[in-house]
Amino acid sequence: MRSRYLATVAVALLAGGLAACSSDDAATGDDAAAGGPIAVNASDTTCEVGVTDVNAGTVQFKITNKGGKVTEFYVYATGDRVMGEVENIAPGLSRELHVELPAGTYETACKPGMIGKGIRGPLKVNGSAAPLTEDAALKDATTSYQRYVKSQTDALLEKTQEFVDAVKAGDAEKAKALFPVARTYWERIEPVAEIFGDLDPKIDGREEVIEEGMPFTGFHAIERDLWQTGDISKSGPMADELMVNVKEIVAKATAEQLSPLQLANGAKELLDEVATGKITGEEDRYSHTDLWDFNANVEGSKAAIASLRPALEQRDAALVQQLDTEFANVETALTKHRNGDGWKFHNELSQADLKELSDVINALAEPISKVAAVVAG
């Protein structure tokens, strides 16, 4: 838990040569711009940000969750490019966020229930900011995405641990509720995970892709126990093994720096995941929680594109506009299937629903497939 917000401190480093931040000075870090943390009072329906006009530099927020739902807090640049975020703030708790913000206009967002666009508000950052050169913009994409990966892996560790604990305690209902939530963080950064070829199938392998002689383990094996056989009395060792593997992959993933080209391809691959595994209901065949994964893949794709955004805007502004439109269309189509803070189950969707989702994903994937060439060009 202590390491949670450290991730978000290692922000863009756009303006100056700030090194990625080390341990404890995060909580108390000198805040040149705002003179103390800005209080954010988050409830299930409101997101009150104490100050919305600040000077450029490191900005501190202290988010208090006064609602009944787990929430998240984000600072977004244009195109929902995440400048800083705190995930998974439980009711009653406070968290801090330190974020390096160059001059410009931003949006803050609380996400009660950790879903949707959240409750948005404006944030103005004063000062002068030199526009990035193209090369700097590309270099920044890597740093920006690494920041995203760090935030997701922290939440992944935490939620997977809760899931594993529930399985081992024999609490099937709790484990079932946590299954799609823990997977959300996994699915958002799957292209990074897939770099580590041997670990990915152990964590996320589906029954039919496991090679002869290799045991079926990981999320989907436990999913089968939870939903199909309904017997998790012997699932404990598998749950422990899942946790070990997740920890190992997180350690590797956070050390990995994805090149801008890898980011572009990752954004596309996430949509390919949706098109091949989630639309069909193959991914979560026992639990039918595919739409959680679907949404997480789209969010992950959007995050990768958002990291590239400043570079893309310089090179092909029309493409960025098209991506914005198509991402919005996907979100609109997906929102129809929201159920409370979660989603409908795959087997509750009609063929017409699935076709609509398939169409909007294809419509988005086509322009996304052009991003790599723009980045390389």
Next chain:
Amino acid sequence: MTLAGVGVAGLAGAAAGASAVLAADSDPAAGPSAASGAVPFYGDHQAGIVTPAQDRLHFVAFDVITKDRDRLVTLLQDWTAAAARMTAGQDAGAIGAVNGIPEAPPDDTGEALDLPPAGLTLTIGFGATLFRDAAGTDRFGLAARRPEALSELPRFPGDALQPEISGGDLCVQACANDPQVAVHAIRNLARIGMGVVSVRWSQLGFGRTSSTSRDQVTPRNLFGFKDGTANLKAEDTALLDEHLWAQAGDGPSWMDGGSYVVSRKIRMIIETWDRTSLGEQETIVGRAKGSGAPLGQQGEFDEFDFSIKGSDGSPAIADVAHVKLAHPTQNGGARLLRRGYNFVDGSDGLGRLNAGLFFIAFQRDPRKAFVPIQLQLARHDVMNEYIRHVSSALFACPPGVRDAGDHWGRSLFS
């Protein structure tokens, strides 16, 4: 694919590629000799209608998923450019399947590299739902331009239509003498259309079931009978104006020179048909299975004489025989240009082949052609015991694209 006309070597030897290509159009009866050559894309009428029926089909219907009229028009322009290239034997895009930068997906999918044009034709049609969708919305400001002839077909007795493989806002018929060339064309058009259109359904056909030229041998359908003997043919120019091409004054002028296409997927219950005696099969069809001659007559192309009596004194061709019910004399002179294909879509899980006829017919006005003929057949045809109509669609195919400055749908959208 490289150049138009490559692979026309089979053509009598003397003709060079380019002239052979032209021959395919100016002489519609060029037929099989042009099997691997290119069919001209530009012209007064769209290719793929009176063009001698190629051996292979890939037919696709699309739904338009954008609400943006400009994006739709841009797509029609992009499609036209790609269609002009592909029918000439070139890659779908200007860069090509293998000449682009390694980071970008190619603008052609590549499976037709090294293949000749194979007589590829691409024919577009507009469905009634493009003008006003199922909810009654005029999405693209076209409602006032819908021809009366493009009305929903009536329900015919016995129809077992599946909505998911029926209808559609747009269609493209790809015909070629190489199945890979036809599939390549549809695949690339679908790829180019991502985000603007979505494939609603598509159908492959593997053997033509009609001749559209006097030079072509009449082929057989999966019942084993010659089909399309009495078809409208390219050489019947006066009949074509009377029965095939929409004429000035028929409806909105954007359709002048166009034609209406009806598609019907007709599942044949071939297992029960195959257990039927030869005599009964011939009685049902009204033709001899071997020669194709009308029953009681000698040659395939003999004019039907329904007055001829059989040995038992009853008409040689029964009143409920398929050929009689479909004959122009029984339908106020109605004629069709049929261009259907056999299909076998694997099996149906009950130990039967999922096989039949993908019926395609072009006409000047379906209300005066397909509809009365099909009403007759649906009510009386004894063949109905062996067939099921499982999909249906009607599209208005506009006139031809005149030149590189023109595009599919220009007259409709301008």
